[in-house]
Amino acid sequence: MIRGSSLRSAAKNISARRFVSTANAQTKYTSLSNGVTIASEFNGNAAASSVGFYFGAGSRSEHPFNNGISALTTNALASGSSNGVLLTTHNGKELNGVIAQTTNDNIVEAAKKIAAIASNPSAALEKADFAATKAQLSAAAAHVEATPSLKVLEHLNASAFQGYSLGLPTLGTTESIADLEVQDSARFLEKQLVGSNIIIAASGNFDHDVLADAIEKELKVPQGLKPETKPTTFLGSEVRMRDDTLPKAYVSIAVQGEGYTSPAYYVAKVAAAIFGDFDHKSAFAPYTSAKLASLVQEYHIVDKYTHFSTSYSDTGLWGFNAEISNIASVDEFTHFALKEWNRLSISISNAEVARGKAALKVALLRELATTEAVATDIASKILLGGYRSSIREALEKIDAIQTKDVKAWAQATLWDKDIVISGTGQIEALLDYNRNRNEMAMMRW
Amino acid sequence: MASLTSVVKTADFILSRPTLSKIVNPVAKAFVAYAGYREMGLKFNDLIAEESVVNQKAISRLPDNEIYARNYRFITAHQLALSHQLLPTNKAIQPEEDNHYLIPYILEAEKEAFEKAELDNIDV
Amino acid sequence: MLSRVSARSLSTATKSIKVAARDAPGALTTLSVVVNNAGSKTGKSGVAHLAAKFNFLNTGSKSALRFTRESELLGGVFSTNVTRDAIVLNTQFLKEDLPYYVEALGSVLTNTSFRPHEFTEVVLPAAKAEYEAAHASNAFTAVESLHELSFRKGLGNPLYYDGTTKISVDEVAQFASDAYKQSNVSIFASGANPEDLDTFIGESSFAYLASGSTSAAPVELFKGKESRIRAAGESGAFIGVPVKTSEFGKYETLSAAIGSSVLAGAPSPLSKIAGASSFLYKYQDAGLFVVSVTGSAAEVAQGIKQAKKVVDSVSTTDLTNATKATQLSVALQSTFESPLDIKADASPVKLGEFNYVAIGDVDVLPYANEL
Numbered sequence: 042m043i044r045g046s047s048l049r050s051a052a053k054n055i056s057a058r059r060f061v062s063t064a065n066a067q068t069k070y071t072s073l074s075n076g077v078t079i080a081s082e083f084n085g086n087a088a089a090s091s092v093g094f095y096f097g098a099g100s101r102s103e104h105p106f107n108n109g110i111s112a113l114t115t116n117a118l119a120s121g122s123s124n125g126v127l128l129t130t131h132n133g134k135e136l137n138g139v140i141a142q143t144t145n146d147n148i149v150e151a152a153k154k155i156a157a158i159a160s161n162p163s164a165a166l167e168k169a170d171f172a173a174t175k176a177q178l179s180a181a182a183a184h185v186e187a188t189p190s191l192k193v194l195e196h197l198n199a200s201a202f203q204g205y206s207l208g209l210p211t212l213g214t215t216e217s218i219a220d221l222e223v224q225d226s227a228r229f230l231e232k233q234l235v236g237s238n239i240i241i242a243a244s245g246n247f248d249h250d251v252l253a254d255a256i257e258k259e260l261k262v263p264q265g266l267k268p269e270t271k272p273t274t275f276l277g278s279e280v281r282m283r284d285d286t287l288p289k290a291y292v293s294i295a296v297q298g299e300g301y302t303s304p305a306y307y308v309a310k311v312a313a314a315i316f317g318d319f320d321h322k323s324a325f326a327p328y329t330s331a332k333l334a335s336l337v338q339e340y341h342i343v344d345k346y347t348h349f350s351t352s353y354s355d356t357g358l359w360g361f362n363a364e365i366s367n368i369a370s371v372d373e374f375t376h377f378a379l380k381e382w383n384r385l386s387i388s389i390s391n392a393e394v395a396r397g398k399a400a401l402k403v404a405l406l407r408e409l410a411t412t413e414a415v416a417t418d419i420a421s422k423i424l425l426g427g428y429r430s431s432i433r434e435a436l437e438k439i440d441a442i443q444t445k446d447v448k449a450w451a452q453a454t455l456w457d458k459d460i461v462i463s464g465t466g467q468i469e470a471l472l473d474y475n476r477n478r479n480e481m482a483m484m485r486w
Numbered sequence: 487m488a489s490l491t492s493v494v495k496t497a498d499f500i501l502s503r504p505t506l507s508k509i510v511n512p513v514a515k516a517f518v519a520y521a522g523y524r525e526m527g528l529k530f531n532d533l534i535a536e537e538s539v540v541n542q543k544a545i546s547r548l549p550d551n552e553i554y555a556r557n558y559r560f561i562t563a564h565q566l567a568l569s570h571q572l573l574p575t576n577k578a579i580q581p582e583e584d585n586h587y588l589i590p591y592i593l594e595a596e597k598e599a600f601e602k603a604e605l606d607n608i609d610v
Numbered sequence: 611m612l613s614r615v616s617a618r619s620l621s622t623a624t625k626s627i628k629v630a631a632r633d634a635p636g637a638l639t640t641l642s643v644v645v646n647n648a649g650s651k652t653g654k655s656g657v658a659h660l661a662a663k664f665n666f667l668n669t670g671s672k673s674a675l676r677f678t679r680e681s682e683l684l685g686g687v688f689s690t691n692v693t694r695d696a697i698v699l700n701t702q703f704l705k706e707d708l709p710y711y712v713e714a715l716g717s718v719l720t721n722t723s724f725r726p727h728e729f730t731e732v733v734l735p736a737a738k739a740e741y742e743a744a745h746a747s748n749a750f751t752a753v754e755s756l757h758e759l760s761f762r763k764g765l766g767n768p769l770y771y772d773g774t775t776k777i778s779v780d781e782v783a784q785f786a787s788d789a790y791k792q793s794n795v796s797i798f799a800s801g802a803n804p805e806d807l808d809t810f811i812g813e814s815s816f817a818y819l820a821s822g823s824t825s826a827a828p829v830e831l832f833k834g835k836e837s838r839i840r841a842a843g844e845s846g847a848f849i850g851v852p853v854k855t856s857e858f859g860k861y862e863t864l865s866a867a868i869g870s871s872v873l874a875g876a877p878s879p880l881s882k883i884a885g886a887s888s889f890l891y892k893y894q895d896a897g898l899f900v901v902s903v904t905g906s907a908a909e910v911a912q913g914i915k916q917a918k919k920v921v922d923s924v925s926t927t928d929l930t931n932a933t934k935a936t937q938l939s940v941a942l943q944s945t946f947e948s949p950l951d952i953k954a955d956a957s958p959v960k961l962g963e964f965n966y967v968a969i970g971d972v973d974v975l976p977y978a979n980e981l
Contacts, residue, residue, distance in 0.1 A: 086634050086800065089941040122876035125934025127942075129875055144941045147934065322743070324663055324736035328678035335606070392610045392683070399685025399704070406638035407687070407702055432636060547727040598675065605679045 068419060068429065069249040071257075075264050076236025079253050080419045080429075081243040084412060088144075090245020091412040092151050092252065094159045095131070095138035095420035097267060098233040100209040101353070102135075107225055109213015111137050111233075113178050114226040117169040118158050126151045129413070134198075134211050135270070135354055136421050138242075140413055148247040149255045156259030159239065162230050171223050179219065182212040189291040189465050192282070194362055197293045197463035200280040201358060205273035235265030240424055244415035273356060277459025279474045287466035289344065290368045294375060294477065295360025296458050301352050301426030307401070307438050308450040309359050312385055313348040314404065315397035315447075316361070316378075320345050330396055333381045342370045342377070354425040358461075359454070371470040379480035385451035387483075394444045402436055457482035490534075490592050491600075524579040525572040527562035531588040540599050544591035552587055626792040626821060629811065632946065634801035639708055641701045642798045642947050643715050646894070647824045648789035649695040651764040656771030657785045659740075662697045663733045664782065665690035666714075669721040671815075674728075677714060686711060694757075694765050695826075695894045697789070698947075708802055709810045715797075716815030719790045724783040733782075741770040748843050749904055752969040753891075756850040759835040759965040760898055764827050793823030798947045829895040833963040838972045845970025846885075846904035847914035849921075849981075851961065853890065853897040859955030861890045861899045862940060866954075867932035868901070868920050872939045879920040883913045888921075892950070907971035918981040921961050929956035 071079040081092075099111045112132040119128040119139045125147050131138040139158055141151035158165045185191045195210050202208035213221075241256055275297035299309040319334045320326060321344050329338070337343045346363040361378055365371050409415050409432070422429035430438070460478060464471045500506045518524070523533060536545055548556070566572060650658045666688055667674040681688060686703030688711075699718060701711045744750045758766040771777065797816075799807050831852035853861050869878030871887040880886040885905035891898040901921055903913035936954035944950040966978035 084635060086632060086946070088944045089938065119875075120877070122873070125938045127873050127876050127935075127938055142938065142942065144934075144937050147938075322736065322739035324732050325666065325674070325678050327732070328675045330605075330679050330682045332606075390609075392608045395610045396683050396685075399683060401685075402704060403638065403685040403687060403702060406636055406704075409636070436637060547731075549726075598673070601673060601675055605675065608679070608683070610683065 068431065071249070071253040073236075073257055073260065075260075075262055077239050077241060077260060077262060078423065079241040079243075079249075079256055080423065081247075081249045081252055082415050082419065083246070083249065084244055084415070085246055087245045087412050089142055089412065090145050090148050090151070090243065090247050091140050091142045091416045092148065092155055092241065092243035092245075093131070093138045093140035093413075093416045093420065094155045095136055095240050095242060095417070095424060096233050097136060097238045097424035098229075099132065099134045099137050100211050100213070101207045101270060102229075102233065102268065103206060103209055103213075105209065105217065107221065107229070108209045108217035109178060109182065110221055110225050110229050112212045113175060113218065113221055114162075114166070114229055115139060116178055117171055117174045117226060118162055118165045120169040120174060121154075121158075121165065124150060126154050128154070131417050131420075132211055133421070134207060134209075135425055136417075138417065138420055140416060142413060145246040148243075148245065148252060152243075152252050152255035153259050155241065156256050159234070159241075160259065160261040162234060163227060166223060166226055166230075171226075175218060175221065178212060179215050182210065182215055182218060185210065185212060186215075189287055189289070190362060190364060193291045193293045193463045193465055196280050196282065196465075197295055197360075197461055198358065200278045200463055201275050201295065201297070201461040202273050202356075203276055203278065205271075207273045207353065207356075232268060234262055235267070236262055237265065238267040238424070240420050242416040242419040242423075244412040244419070270354060275356065275459070275461070277461060277478070279462035280464075281468060281471070282463075282465040283468050284465055285467050285469075288366065290365040290371045290464065290466045290468045290471065291363070292365065292371060292375065292462070292464040292468065292471055293360060293362040294379070294460050294462050295349075295358040296455055296460055296481075298350050298357030298359030298454070299352055300355040300357055301422065302355070303352075303357075305450050305454075306352060307435070308442055308446050309350040309357070309454070310401050311394065311397040311439065311442055312447055312451060313350040313359060313397075314400040315385070315389065315393050316348040316381060317397075317400060318345075318347045319343065332384075332393075333378060336377050336381075337374060340370070340373075341367055343367075343374045346374075346378070360460075368467040369470050371468060372472050372476075375471070375477055376480060379477065380483075382451070382455050382481070383483055386448055386456040389444060389447055389451075391444050394442070394447050397447075398439050398442060402439055405435060405439075406432065455481065489596055489600075490589065491596050494589065494593060518584075522572070524581075524584060526566050527559050527573050527577075527579060529559065529579055529584050529587065531586055532556060532559055532563075534588060534592070540595045541592055543595040543598075544588060547591050547595070548588065556587075626823075627811070627816060627819065628796040629799075629804075629807065630796070630946075631799040631802050631804040631807045633803060636801065637705050639703055639705050639711075639799060639801040640946070641703070641708070641711050641715065641800075641802065643699040643719065644796045644798065644947060645697045645699075645719070645790060646695060646794045646796065647826050648697040648785075648794060649693050650767045650769045651694050651826065651893075652789065652824075653785050654775070654777065654781070655767045656737075656773075656775070657777055657782055658697060658789075659692045659769070659771040660729075660733055660737055660777060660782045661786045661789070662690050662692040663737050663740075664722055664724060664728070664786070665697070665699055665718050667728050667732060668723040668725055669717045670723060671717055671721055672714075674732075680710075681714070684710065688714075692769065694767075694769060705801060708799075708806065709814075712807070712810040712816070713814045716811070716817075716819075719795065720815045720818040722786065724779055724786070726779050729779040729782070737771045738773065741772060744770060748839075748841050748969045749846050749848075749902065751839065751841065752846050752848045752902075752967045753850075753900065755837050755839060755967045755969075756848050756900060756965055757898060759837055759967070760832055760850055760852040761829060761896065762832060764829060765893055765896060765898075787820070789824060790819065791822045791824060792819050793821070795819065800946045826895060831896060833965060836966045836978045837968075838975070838977075839967065839969040840972055841969055843970065844904055845907040845910045845972075845975060846902060846968075847910050847975055848967040848969075849901040849914070849918065849961075850965045850967070851899045852965070853899050855892075855894075855896060858890065858892060858897055859953045860957055860959050861897065862952050863929050863932055863936045863954045863956055864888075864921070864924065864959050865890050865899065866935040866939045867924055867928045870935075870939050872942055873935060876935070879924075880917060883916050883920070884909055886913055886917045907974040910970070911974050911976055914976065915981055918961075924959075926956060926958055929958070932956070
């Protein structure tokens with residue numbers, strides 16, 4: 042047992058008392074007659090508040106010829122910041138939103154702004170400089186392609202879900218964006234902006250009822266059913282974008298992960314947290330706990346890696362993204378990483394799972410550091426998963442995960458399963474698909 | 487191989503008991519005299535095998551002047567071995583020069599290695 | 611907003627440490643220690659950066675390995691960085707682990723070992739990597755240069771250790787023992803019970819912190835200087851005006867009126883110029899207001915002239931209209947650790963004499979007097 046444990050148990054008594062007084066702020070919900078939900082979370086410490094209007098559509102609702110329309114439309118809607126209300130956007134594959142940030146006392150103004158955009162999007166679109174927004178989005182899409190670590194992930198997703206709209210890039214491509222017109226936006230909004238596909242999510246230092254009243258008075262959206270999302274299938278595959286002009290090798294490998302509604306949603310996240318992140322340049326790199334980190338740091342096999350568990354409504358991706366400047370050691374890294382993945386199924390220790398759980402708990406809480414992040418989290422969980430557990434519930438669920446749950450999940454999801462590989466940069470040492478696919482299992486147990 | 491930490495511990499134990507050290511000390515002195523490394527221009531710590539991860543780390547942490555002096559002693563010893571000579575008594579390493587310049591570094595590196603092994607296999 | 615914050619007196623040993631604590635919803639505690647007058651403005655150039663890099667390494671009571679492993683087992687994250695004013699240590703962890711991290715931060719300040727081998731094996735490479743990563747951006751290099759022009763010494767020192775002069779581990783240790791003094795240290799805890807925090811601090815290594823304080827050197831402001839740096843990569847032109855702390859309100863309002871990088875995406879005069887924005891760097895004793903244009907050299911050459919015109923032509927009405935935007939901008943920049951108390955001030959500002967840095971393809975970029 043680690044030193045300082047007595048300190049810790051002493052602290053537990055205190056925290057038990059303290060927990061009651063600082064329970065996580067409850068999310069308050071109001072349902073309007075047109076089917077729209079208003080959800081807000083109070084944060085008395087916030088210096089600024091965010092209120093966003095989100096709809097459950099993104100690149101997954103597109104096809105290759107209007108790819109980018111959801112991001113473009115959302116960004117165009119958000120181009121009218123004024124009067125102390127800053128409009129930003131969230132662009133996702135299944136979720137897009139216009140978020141207004143403002144000072145706490147100005148929340149009604151922000152709510153009115155948001156409601157006006159949602160009620161009359163065509164007016165907002167007309168006012169927007171569509172061509173300028175298009176140029177900006179095109180630049181953003183080009184930026185993804187020009188940033189190897191992002192490019193690898195976008196193509197990983199494209200290869201995993203090839204043939205399905207989930208595989209389309211979030212922001213579209215420079216080619217597809219060039220052909221988009223205002224009418225495409227209007228048509229898109231007509232289909233997606235219906236009561237049950239919209240949520241108003243907010244967070245900050247304000248009264249929920251004030252927000253709900255302001256929104257109810259102003260918000261007018263047609264009723265309607267949420268457009269159906271078609272199921273998709275994961276395909277084991279690889280995409281190689283070798284480019285020897287880049288300074289490093291950028292490699293990402295993943296298996297099919299868990300969706301928002303999956304019972305193993307948190308187990309997958311714990312499994313990713315067990316391997317965690319590694320940055321060779323950090324002063325603390327030599328001390329990092331993960332076995333994989335100890336293996337790779339001494340010989341500088343990898344510069345940086347992160348493990349992720351990305352979720353969509355019904356599926357996800359679970360894997361790593363790595364940057365390797367020592368290009369001859371790409372195969373060493375994929376070997377060690379995948380062999381460590383094997384260990385999840387057979388010999389992961391209690392200490393490692395405990396560490397993964399603790400890391401995930403803190404990571405979840407840290408992600409919700411800004412009011413904007415809280416609003417987006419509320420929206421994505423509710424629109425895509427149908428339900429948002431409170432933070433406390435989430436922490437309890439994570440606490441309940443045991444080593445055997447992680448093993449069971451890994452045996453079902455990782456052991457001898459197809460992988461998708463994506464690489465760019467100097468990937469001459471990224472060996473062929475079957476070499477890596479064979480690493481997903483061992484001849485001995 | 488027994489760790490240097492345990493060797494040092496045993497030595498400290500012997501030195502802390504007057505009777506024991508009265509027996510062992512002369513034996514050790516005789517060993518050093520017969521070993522003859524001082525006539526080759528070497529210190530006792532030069533003889534510790536360096537082919538291990540821990541000892542490599544310890545050597546890499548020596549101050550610049552120590553590592554220079556160490557390499558110089560090695561060259562001297564090689565030259566003496568090659569020419570089948572020994573240093574004259576006045577040029578040989580004197581007992582008071584024969585200090586443990588490396589052992590503290592090895593002990594520290596060993597402590598780190600032990601701690602890492604312990605923490606790698608931590609149980610909760 | 612900060613109603614729960616109050617500086618309280620602690621047990622005698624730690625009484626001059628400033629403590630600010632507030633409860634917060636959720637199970638997370640953010641605990642930070644700010645050591646004022648220990649930033650890069652203090653001492654020999656670069657020594658503060660190296661001292662910061664020693665944080666969370668071996669201490670007399672615990673090795674860096676053990677601390678990292680234990681902290682990871684508790685789920686907590688920790689980081690440290692140097693600013694121009696201060697050395698900052700940040701930790702975030704689950705609420706029940708408060709005493710563990712109070713003790714950890716306390717021993718960093720009072721008991722760090724400063725072992726010579728850590729200096730060469732860990733500190734110097736990490737510092738070099740941070741320096742290189744920052745200077746990979748021409749914009750960072752330019753802003754550094756702008757600080758040097760505007761303040762010369764102190765705030766004009768380079769933020770990171772650049773390797774120009776050799777610094778020994780003893781110098782770093784000496785710097786730390788000079789700077790880590792009770793009255794320099796402030797502790798900020800968000801999501802912690804204030805009484806518990808006081809108790810834990812009183813019982814922790816913070817009690818061994820030497821009393822006393824150090825003061826910052828007086829700041830001098832310089833204007834009308836110019837520097838041109840040839841560099842590959844993105845070009846940029848930077849106009850900088852050193853600002854007194856009393857003028858922060860005026861310049862925040864100006865920044866919000868012409869387009870601030872804090873309010874990126876909002877329509878503003880600068881947002882119509884590609885790559886243009888403005889920002890007010892705020893320090894304890896002075897500030898630096900920067901208007902910048904980055905991008906391809908040809909665009910920048912045009913853009914910086916337009917940006918200069920935007921700043922010159924800003925009217926009192928524009929400034930008054932920006933009041934709400936200023937409030938939002940200040941609110942978005944304000945944190946618990948450094949709460950900003952800046953009131954929008956629409957009194958007219960003239961750019962007047964300014965400092966200027968051109969970086970990148972300087973053959974194409976204009977000189978200061980051509981703007």
